[in-house]
Amino acid sequence: xxPSNKPVLSLGSGLxxxxxxxxxxxxxxxxxxxxxxxxxxxxxxxxxxxxxxKWYEKLWHNDALLEAFFNSLTxxxxxxxxxxxxxxxxxxxxxxxxxxxxxxxxxxIFVVLMSPDIVLAITFLIVFMALGIQLGxxxxxxxxxxxxxxxxVITVYSQLKGFDGNLLEAAQDLGAKESQVFRLVILxxxxxxxxxxxxxxxxxxxxxxxxxxxxxxxxxxxxxxxxFSMVKVGVSPEVNVLATLLMLISLVVVIIVPLLLRRxx
Amino acid sequence: MKPRFExxxxxxxxxxxxxxxxFVLAPHVMVLITSVLxxxxxxxxxxxxxxxxxxxxxxxxxxxxxxxxxxxxLLATGICLLLGxxxxxxxxxxxxxxxxxxxxxxxxxFWTNSLIRTYAIKLLMGxxxxxxxVLLGVGIIDEPLQILYTEFAVIFGLVYILFPFMVLPLIxxxxxxxxxxxxxxRDLGANGWHRFWRIIVPLTSPGxxxxxxxxxxxxxxxxxxxxxxxxxxxxxxGNLIKNQFLVxxxxxxxxxxxxxxxxxxxxxxxxxxxANQYIQRKGGLDDDxxx
Numbered sequence: 001x002x003p004s005n006k007p008v009l010s011l012g013s014g015l016x017x018x019x020x021x022x023x024x025x026x027x028x029x030x031x032x033x034x035x036x037x038x039x040x041x042x043x044x045x046x047x048x049x050x051x052x053x054k055w056y057e058k059l060w061h062n063d064a065l066l067e068a069f070f071n072s073l074t075x076x077x078x079x080x081x082x083x084x085x086x087x088x089x090x091x092x093x094x095x096x097x098x099x100x101x102x103x104x105x106x107x108x109i110f111v112v113l114m115s116p117d118i119v120l121a122i123t124f125l126i127v128f129m130a131l132g133i134q135l136g137x138x139x140x141x142x143x144x145x146x147x148x149x150x151x152x153v154i155t156v157y158s159q160l161k162g163f164d165g166n167l168l169e170a171a172q173d174l175g176a177k178e179s180q181v182f183r184l185v186i187l188x189x190x191x192x193x194x195x196x197x198x199x200x201x202x203x204x205x206x207x208x209x210x211x212x213x214x215x216x217x218x219x220x221x222x223x224x225x226x227x228f229s230m231v232k233v234g235v236s237p238e239v240n241v242l243a244t245l246l247m248l249i250s251l252v253v254v255i256i257v258p259l260l261l262r263r264x265x
Numbered sequence: 266m267k268p269r270f271e272x273x274x275x276x277x278x279x280x281x282x283x284x285x286x287x288f289v290l291a292p293h294v295m296v297l298i299t300s301v302l303x304x305x306x307x308x309x310x311x312x313x314x315x316x317x318x319x320x321x322x323x324x325x326x327x328x329x330x331x332x333x334x335x336x337x338x339l340l341a342t343g344i345c346l347l348l349g350x351x352x353x354x355x356x357x358x359x360x361x362x363x364x365x366x367x368x369x370x371x372x373x374x375f376w377t378n379s380l381i382r383t384y385a386i387k388l389l390m391g392x393x394x395x396x397x398x399v400l401l402g403v404g405i406i407d408e409p410l411q412i413l414y415t416e417f418a419v420i421f422g423l424v425y426i427l428f429p430f431m432v433l434p435l436i437x438x439x440x441x442x443x444x445x446x447x448x449x450x451r452d453l454g455a456n457g458w459h460r461f462w463r464i465i466v467p468l469t470s471p472g473x474x475x476x477x478x479x480x481x482x483x484x485x486x487x488x489x490x491x492x493x494x495x496x497x498x499x500x501x502x503g504n505l506i507k508n509q510f511l512v513x514x515x516x517x518x519x520x521x522x523x524x525x526x527x528x529x530x531x532x533x534x535x536x537x538x539x540a541n542q543y544i545q546r547k548g549g550l551d552d553d554x555x556x
Contacts, residue, residue: 016355023352024370027428030385031374033395037388072378086284089277099278108285111293114478114530118486118503122510122523123292126299146288179273203372209380209489210503214510224380228489231384239384243377250376 031247038240055237062238068226069242072206073249075137075222079144080201084194086145087152087201092182094153095160113150120147121214128215135217143215144208148201155200159193160186199254206250293527300520318521327505331525334501337416338484341423342431345480346473348424349431353472354465356432357439368436371429379426383493386422387413390494414496422490427483431476438472470544474537482530502526 038056042049059065093099094106112120124143125135133139163186171181187194209224216222223242230236301314321327356364374382389395390412397409412418442465450460466473488503495501502522509519 019351020355020367023348023428024367026348026425027371027374029395030382030389030425031377033388034377034381034385086280090281090284093274093277093281097274097278101282104290105281105285108289112289114482114534116482116486116526116530118483118488118506119296119523119526119530122506122519123296124288125510126295126516126520127288127292130295142288146284149284177273178271182273203375207375207379209378210486213489213507224378224489227378227380227384228492231380231387231493235388239381243381243385246377246381247373251373 031243034240034243035247037237038244040237043235043237055241059238059241064221065226065230065238065242068221068223069246071137071220072223075140075144076202076205079141079148079205080198082141083145083148083152083201084198087149087197088156088190088194090149091153091156091160092186095157109150109153112147113154117147117208117210121211124211125214134219135215136220139215139217140212140220140222143211144205147208147211148204151200151204152197155197156190156193159190163189195258202253203250206246296520296523296527299516300524302517304515304517318515318517321518322521322525327522330500330505331502334485334503337419337423337501338481341420341427341484342477342481344420344424345428345431346477349428349435349476350473353432353435353439356436357442364436368432371432375429380489380493383422383426383490386418386425387493390418390421413494416495416500418494419491419500422494423484423487426487426490427480430479430483434475434479435469435472438469438475442468467544471541474540478533478537482526482533485526 036048039051039053040048041052041054090105090109094102094109115123120143124139124146128135128139128142133142167185168181171185176184209228212222212224213228216225227236227239227242231239300318301316303313303315303317322331356367359367391397392409392411392413394412396412397406400406400410401408446464446468447460450464455463485501486503486506488501488507491500491504506519506522506526509515509522
């Protein structure tokens with residue numbers, strides 16, 4: 001074990017890396033198994049029986065699964081975008097303005113953050129029934145936007161708190177309207193928080209199972225619902241393929257989007 | 266700032282209140298109301314008001330599910346903390362770049378839906394899965410173990426899915442840890458053990474409590490983990506609630522079950538704020554962990 005040169009912590013650096021590697025192995029083992037098995041000739045994936053693209057082909061012909069897959073990506077993209085816009089405006093309202101029910105608004109955002117998914121799922125289901133909103137695309141979108149909101153608000157709010165107040169006052173003294181202050185001063189400064197919020201919302205939306213199971217209807221099937229019925233009883237190698245593609249697409253989005261943004265500025 | 270009428274200002278305040286009122290406040294109130302209505306197979310919930318659903322909660326069958334899922338969730342939370350605390354501790358001492366990379370790596374598996382990841386764990390745990398293969402190969406066991414459909418499998422799944430939620434608040438707590446306090450303690454002669462228990466743990470306790478809250482409550486609702494890894498039993502409160510809403514269609518009882526979860530949440534939050542106040546009185550951190 002190499003003794004650490006950091007003065008305060010006396011944990012061997014080799015031991016530290018071993019622990020980190022162990023946790024990462026724990027997190028990645030199931031994913032690796034999925035990816036490897038997506039190329040496995042064998043259906044059950046117990047033994048490696050040769051490389052094959054046969055499950056990719058199978059997935060290509062599985063229309064129901066593909067549709068659910070695209071529906072999931074659509075909902076994740078749209079809800080991340082809407083939640084980011086809405087959450088940024090909410091954070092701004094709570095940070096910048098004094099209004100009636102301001103405390104209640106922050107309390108409600110906190111409630112969404114702390115409520116377990118299953119409780120949120122039920123509250124959404126009941127309100128959609130009461131409002132007569134058909135379970136499907138719109139109900140799903142509203143639910144996903146709402147459960148992503150607190151994460152956006154918190155991220156944006158904490159960046160707003162770090163602002164130099166003089167900057168905003170200067171803009172106002174020079175005659176800028178609130179909308180101009182927002183567009184010309186606040187928004188550019190918020191760019192990192194907004195990007196982080198979008199990414200977090202996108203991730204949360206793609207990952208969700210519980211809320212989606214309650215608020216989507218037969219007319220609009222998304223990935224977790226479809227997959228649940230497939231894997232409940234048996235093994236479905238197409239799911240391995242799907243997981244592999246999902247990882248790949250997300251990785252591309254995450255790596256490409258910031259690069260594009262950087263080039264623009 | 267002088268309040269003057271501005272279209273922009275009024276619009277975003279209105280949108281905020283409208284959205285939160287309609288999709289957060291009203292739904293929570295409706296769950297409360299539904300829980301005191303009577304079940305009806307066609308109209309889901311009807312008058313008259315009564316407390317039958319709450320009386321049913323005390324049925325030993327449901328009480329057992331509640332206690333079982335409390336136990337499973339507590340255990341999963343404890344394991345998450347045991348793994349997550351050293352993980353966040355070690356990460357907080359890396360350079361910002363390295364830390365960002367490792368945190369990013371921790372999030373990557375999340376882009377595969379958690380149901381699919383639970384299915385992957387199921388594959389690992391089967392009689393012919395990788396776990397049994399390795400154990401047999403090493404010679405620890407002679408025949409395949411029954412890992413799937415046990416409590417162990419459910420706890421493993423819960424820890425797997427919820428681990429990052431434990432780490433993130435812990436990391437932000439460690440970020441705020443003032444290194445000079447540790448140096449001062451060392452200069453005053455405190456050994457590593459003392460520095461850890463007397464300084465590091467108390468100062469990161471808001472993160473510990475926040476992380477535990479964020480893991481513990483959702484764990485009770487993760488019906489799909491119990492469904493896939495625990496077999497077809499009602500093990501978690503989430504399974505019970507889901508069945509009441511989507512299978513049995515007794516919405517008032519399902520709502521009452523959710524209300525019990527909300528009450529539990531309120532109690533824990535109350536405890537969280539009290540604990541934070543106590544820590545602050547003792548001269549600890551500001552409560553910014555959740556803000």
